[in-house]
Amino acid sequence: MPGQAGASVADAPLPHYTAEEKRHRIFAIVGASSGNLVEWFDFYVYAFSAIYFAGAFFPKSNPTVQLLNTAGVFAAGFLMRPIGGWLFGRIADRKGRKTSMVISVTMMCAGSLVIACMPTYAQIGAWAPFLLLLARLFQGLSVGGEYGTTATYMSEIALRGQRGFFSSFQYVTLIGGQLLAVLVIVILEQLLTEAELKAWGWRIPFVIGAVTAVVAMYLRRALSETHGEQGASNKEAGTIANLFKHHTPAFLTVLGYTAGGSLIFYTFTTYMQKFLVNTAHLPIKTTSYVMTCALFVYMCMQPLFGMLSDRIGRRTNMLLFGALGTLFTVPILTALASVSSPYMAFVLIILALAIVSFYTSISGIVKAEMFPPEVRALGVGLAYAVGNAIFGGSAEYVALALKTAGHETTFYWYVTVMMVVAFLVSLRLPRQASYLHHDH
Template sequence: MSNTAATEATEASEAKAIHDLTSRQRIFAIVGASSGNLVEWFDFYVYSFCALYFSSAFFPKGDPTAQLLNTAGIFAAGFLMRPIGGWMFGRIADRYGRRNSMMISVLMMCGGSLMIAALPTYETIGNAAPLLLLLARLFQGLSVGGEYGTSATYMSEVAEPGRKGFFASFQYVTLIGGQLAALLVLGILQLILSHDELKAWGWRIPFVVGACAALISLVLRRSLHETTTDHARKTEGAGTVGALLRNHTRAFVTVLGFTAGGSLIFYAFTTYMQKYLVNTAGMSTTTASRVMTVCLLIYMALQPVFGALSDRIGRRTSMIWFGGLAAVCTVPIMTTLGGVQSPVAAGALIVAALAIVSLYTSISGLIKAEMFPVEVRALGVGLSYAVANAIFGGSAEYVALWFKQAGHESYFYWYVSIMCLLALIVAIRMPDPTRHGHLK
């Protein structure tokens, strides 16, 4: 048999192996891939939630606000590493396989969490303490930046044809679940330990929990089926930015366009909303926290529902509905929320907004993956998402607070609406990936 014939036979065999996966095997693959996604986001958000307790351990004693600002600065540095992670892990996934990329990313997150859990304090090693904390966060930022694109790509490829929207929606189920799990672990520790114990050593426990969970995810991911073939990984230009931008510029710009609006409104109604309820609506911190916890639980449950809906009406239709409703409804919803008194009414309004956002988030990874061919798919998904997310999603809270400080808080509502209008225009102009995309 010639080398060409042997290669074709191998390709056919590898493709058939993925095609012939049973529903049970596909579900296990989705669980394995999404478990790492949950762990990644748990570890990433544990830092933010525990900062109140460990900020004084890594920075000179003095103004608590200054300590928190320094800690927040390191958090932002991790956020800005995402585009680099999207490029690095996208390249690994396209050239060396999705499974290898996902294993490395979750192992890197595990290492970052263990490093933070074991770090000596400022009193012990001086300025080296915050520098090592920054290094650990940079590792975690790289990991999260690479996790999204690779796991989204893998889940899209392994999902059952005709039900890809439903299965791929579990990426955001676990993303939201990671945030909720971080809140749950911290809440349990607050019940068990005193404030002084949490500040002294208790804050280290969630990072240990995250590292152990990452090892479990690593074991699950080792047994996953690879969804790419050897031929695809060796294709000229596989996993390179040059080939991506040269041959798939329109797809890249399209993803940037709707991710900008999608990421912005996601952060506006999730991470920023709790502060908005306190600072603008005048709710207590405890009440706002409870409202958001319930809303996030409902939001998490909505993802498979809207993912399944996209399987019936098409991804492009879902995106058009998202862009249109978000552009029209954001200003009235946020304006009403600013004056609402009832926690129940506030929760209902937020859930309504999150239902609109679900039209996008439930298929966020899938619709991106369907835009790119296999040899640059993970890179295309990861890099475009990370760039738009870092610029628009990462700055959402800062922009909102800046407008509020300037006395023009409503400008932020219009900013979100305009970016969602951009997402609508992009969605109208894009071909329906369920008919013309690279994933079938």
């Protein structure tokens, strides 16, 4: 069974941490997760402010530029994430987690700063969308590498016995970045007219993103390293060859439940807004309020489900995720399709997100526990990026394509089948955490 080599030490007494050690480790969690929040804020702010800057970069009169726009979104969203997962995983396993995280947040800062200062199509012609595409590719690369390295670092630095709780803050900050991006846009909409937002106001969120990224970069530079000299000096550390030569079963296990986890996560977060408008026919503004409140509650759930995993075990959490997802996905989506009350929609979405929380709260640590230190960041980052790109990133397109073809309910069953896969793959998880118990 993958990752079970050290299971016998999992029952060893928990170490006693001094007050200074506890403070040090908690500061490290804050530093790592603050960078994660900034990364995701910068990434989502593009999506939420695109409605205001699209005209500045993509004039409809030029079909070539429109094609470039489409290609850019595709490349940034799908191509760059797996490359980022591989690149930053390799850096983290060879040069250290801290180095990888500092480079990642610096790249995101640079991308945001470039977008904030970029000339428009009217000023420099087709160079404007091309430069926007490059900046977006840069950001896609950065965010592709952020997940694996942060998950690895937070799992290694967290206090033993509370790893589920502390690791849950990776998704707290991921969702928090999305909520902050929405909040900044909402505040700007209150302060500026639509004409001002389209003329120059859309640049403000990118300036905020760049400034906060600089703060996160300095916080990360002060972090201690968790990757020892032995791992860094290992010539096979962070290599694809080493990963697949010795850890293919672990990689496939992680890929299996990441596929289901990413699919259901995107179904009930980013796609749900469109589902409530197009299928349930709720007003757009009402839907925005419902989803903002739901995301806030979902964010607050993560530490609770992380604490639960510290008590019942990561494997039990994952089995509950797969089983409940299998049983309730079709009933919840069927009920949401005909919902007329925003309050009922909110309750149903929270029920779904509670099931998803069994996975998201511990997704980083449960993946990190499958790999030894020398390929941990690479194994986590690459498996996540591939599973996310194929199943998570395509969730909306598959759902809308099936709806257009008149087979919307087929999507419900597609998600359910992937939940069955997640359940079956979770059966392969070791009953006790293994590799991480050797780290400190």
